[in-house]
Amino acid sequence: MAAETLSPAPRSRREKTCEVLAVLGGYLGFTVANVLHRDLGFWPSLLIGIGLTVPTVLFFNWLALPERRARLASDAERGLIECATRRPNAIPGSLQDRWKPGYAEVRDGTIRFQALYVDTEPSGPISTFSLLGAPKPVAAPAKRPADVRRQWKIVSMETDQGPLQLAASDNGLKLLEPGK
Structure with missing residues (x-):
């Protein structure tokens, strides 16, 4: 017999997709920085990696935020x-x-x-x-x-x-x- 669990509303497809895209965007940003490392050096390539990663992650989290808030509000009603x-x-x-x-x-x-x-x-x-x-x-x-x-x-x-x-x-x- 399975143990009892609290069941919050499931994450939407958009939330899951944005989470995966944010991770992939971060991976892509630091992959580009790794490729540029030999030509530019450590610090410039690191800044480029951060410059590509942070906006990507923030953008996809921003896209998922309204659905996350709606999900948490529906849970609070229950x-x-x-x-x-x-x-x-x-x-x-x-x-x-x-x-x-x-x-x-x-x-x-x-x-x-x-x-x-x-x-x-x-x-x-x-x-x-x-x-x-x-x-x-x-x-x-x-x-x-x-x-x-x-x-x-x-x-x-x-x-x-x-x-x-x-x-x-x-x-x-x-x-x-x-x-x-």
Whole structure:
């Protein structure tokens, strides 16, 4: 019997295609730089490689952004948010102290969280937390953790399993408010 998983909306064909094209564009940019390396030298060829790669990646990510936002909005309507969690009282440097990206289903004061172990699909065990108090905003750390996206905000809350910090977008955090 297969384990239960949270099922976010699947990525669209455009999102998948743009991701592949961004990777291929980066590969092409640095291949051109590698060919020019002997004629131009290291630094000029590196700058040409970066100059070809960065705009290509940004362009294809920009093309996929509206569909990604629409997909995340439809997930939020179903009570499913893309987020990251951590335990603030864990031993520093332990796995519980690190941010775990994943998806959370928020319903009736309960958060069911499943981590992204394969980078695109939630897998592994589902952790269930019952909220004991309203979420409180946390000041952003001086250095943003790698698994916390730039636009996300961090809240701290008391749960039945101890304190929990959750980072998500504004739309996702609205689902955590009492009465939602």
